[in-house]
Amino acid sequence: MKRHFRELSVTGALLLLLLSLAIFAPNFFEPQPLLSRLTAAAPKLVVACGIALVILCRQIDISVGSLFAVCSVSAGLLAAAKLPLPVAVIASVTLGAVGGALNGALVAGVGLPSIVVTLATMVTWREGLRLTQQGVFVNLPDGVQWFGLPMAAGQGIVCGLALAVLLALAYALRFLSVGRFVYAVGSDAEAARLAGIRPRLVTFGVFVLLGALTGLAAVMNLVQSPQVDPGTGRMLELEAIAAVVVGGVAVSGGRGNVWGVLAGFLLLACITPALTYLDVKPYWDKAIQGAVILLAIVADGVRRRKLNR
């Protein structure tokens, strides 16, 4: 109970928000618009879970937004070339993993700071895409949107994929050795090394996984519209990092879990519609989100200082 206080308090805040919506704006819970909102948000949740792993390892990745766009456009072009959808999906995930591996190799292999490495790859992917694509949208053929299924089924698949990723990561972090090692490396890489763990391998691994998840998220996003905007994914990294931080993953590494990320993600995602439904002026949206993030960081800072008394 005490150990998960951080996650529980975010969940509590989320429930409080949902409760006030249930009382003051019950039509927030109408199934169809709710499902649409969840589906639209699902790819971001997948990316946020990946970033959570990287932050647990005491690293950061701000290139996911650009990588997301590269994967989206590539998958879109493949689909537009009439290749079967699974091929496009595999290509997108692989491309994402390669992008993640590049970051991972530079961070874990060469030993460069992840913030600069991913800043460089962020700009490179984005500008490279602008150069090749010239801002032209990719029109997708029929049968791509919602995987060629009825919309409700497509939405179900997208949300189901996000849930599957969430469950898989939650399981791995808790029940696999490698999950334990992620926490150890994030807490203290040198101590982990002295305990016989390979911190650089673990770090490389989480970057690759984040890349692959970004590629998957790109597909989950792609199937929701008839065309691909090459400018997609802007600010995605910031939204994902915000959800991770609010969800109780310590930026200093080694603490947190994906359930907290889910709660933090939903909390931030609900603020915008909640303000609309609760008739608050929408200008307050970003300010409130900012305040929530700040509160989360302060809470973590206080906690960390207590531990290092």
Added chain:
Amino acid sequence: MSPLLKLTSVTKSFGAVRALKGVSFDLRAGEVHALLGENGAGKSTLIKVIAGAHQPDGGTLEIGGQRVTQLTPQAAHRLGIACIYQQPALFPDLKVSENIGLRLEPISLLRRINWAARRERAAQLLQRLGADISPDAEAGSLSMPEQQLVEIACALGAGARIVIMDEPTASLTQTEQHRLFAVVRDLRADGVGVIYISHRLDEIFALADRVTVLRDGESVGTRDVVARPSSVVRRVPNERSARPHPGPLPQGEEVSQPATGLTKHATFADPLTTILPLPAGEGRGQGERVLEPAGLSDSSPPPITESELIRLMVGREVSSIYPAAESEPGEVVLSLRELGCTASGVKKITLDLRAGEIVGLAGLVGAGRTELARVLFGLTPADSGEIQLNGHPVSIRSPQEAVTQGIAYVPEDRRRHGVILEMPIAHNLTMAIHPRLFPGTWLRFGAERTHALEAMHDLAVKAAGPDALGGSLSGGNQQKVALARWLATRPRVLILDEPTQGVDVGAKSEIHKIIRRLAQEGMAVLLISSDLPEVLGMSDRIAVMRGGEIVAMMPGGSDAHAVMAAALGQDRGES
């Protein structure tokens, strides 16, 4: 005339650790006063008290005859105290003149900088030291001794009357040392009081006028190195200052032989005040060295010899509290042949470690003991020589290989690297044995908990339970957890690095019993410790390291004096 600096019964504690238990010390104008003591004797704490970085808990501090309380680093600086640390603290990207300017010019955010004056002043100071350093050079481009000279220039420029030098020669070559000594002698001739910290006895005999020995946070004696008449000043109020200087001081080479060459200066000795009374703490048998003022007869106390100095440093008896070995050691488990690692300065280590044997690694901080441990654990792999395990040559290039070969390393500084503070004890305990404890794909929390409870019971870890975080434990219990983690790997060779540092007395003795029990069960233990009685008491054999090499092998229970002499390099002869 009062001494420049006088400390009386100064005490200082950090939490439960009493770093200074009553130190009395004084520094006169125009003398070099050496400060000597084992690792952890309290030297660093003492100089930090003098420099205003720590506030003493008790005792008095007088500077220039004035009682000072609440000394801050700024106030110490104003009072003319300058500290020169082993690693010069210059800003590497700034020029020498800028570095000096930053130290000496008043801090004011909006003051216009007079670059010409700043440069001029720096040049003058450096010239006064006879240093051939351009004020326009970037500090980072200077060699270590040059950087030290810049630090000394800062001290000069600030008009320091008290200069503290903390192992200034640790990284200098012989020639550079002599140049530094000349500067120190010039400072002394200008009436500056120099507190000189060094482990090298030859330096102390070459340079110092007096020496104070610290042991376990107490000053156990202040003695003349070269008897000189400086104390006359205190006795006869109207006599002129401490000069005449007893001629040019002998060069380092001349006096590096023990004792004999030194007494020739004894004619200058004043009968009085050459020995300060010992602090009124526990009488530990040094009584015979407390010489009473002998009136005006010529029975002046002789200057101290190297051998006496070492005896003062080690002082204590090895008590019988250490658990004794009950069986003979068995086969050789680990055998090192001319093992070396250029990167970490480990040279030509040849050592055999037998099953059931505890070999102590003694030596001063920086002697290469931890470095050797890191080579054996594959953290900085060896680049020459051979490691054999049970008679077979092995290559250890990574910690994983070391673990596979049955080598375990419990690192020093456990608060940082021994346990992971944010993780529960159970997770910490199973960290190194995942493949064995969890043979399937996933973790089994039941098995983990059982293992943790057993391990905690086995080593008597006091904790709320296996789920308590590593950071919630006391130092001794953290050490037990770090130890238990490695015992779980069932190692053949266990390397312990400072296993009882910062651990309270009770836990310390428990850890000693555990170590002996492990050896008894057939483990080969390599014990690194700066706690000399611990090394002497626990070890079956003692390897003394200095400068990355093993310089002596001694049987367990050896004389502390002999071990310390080897660690200090007393038997090295002329340097």
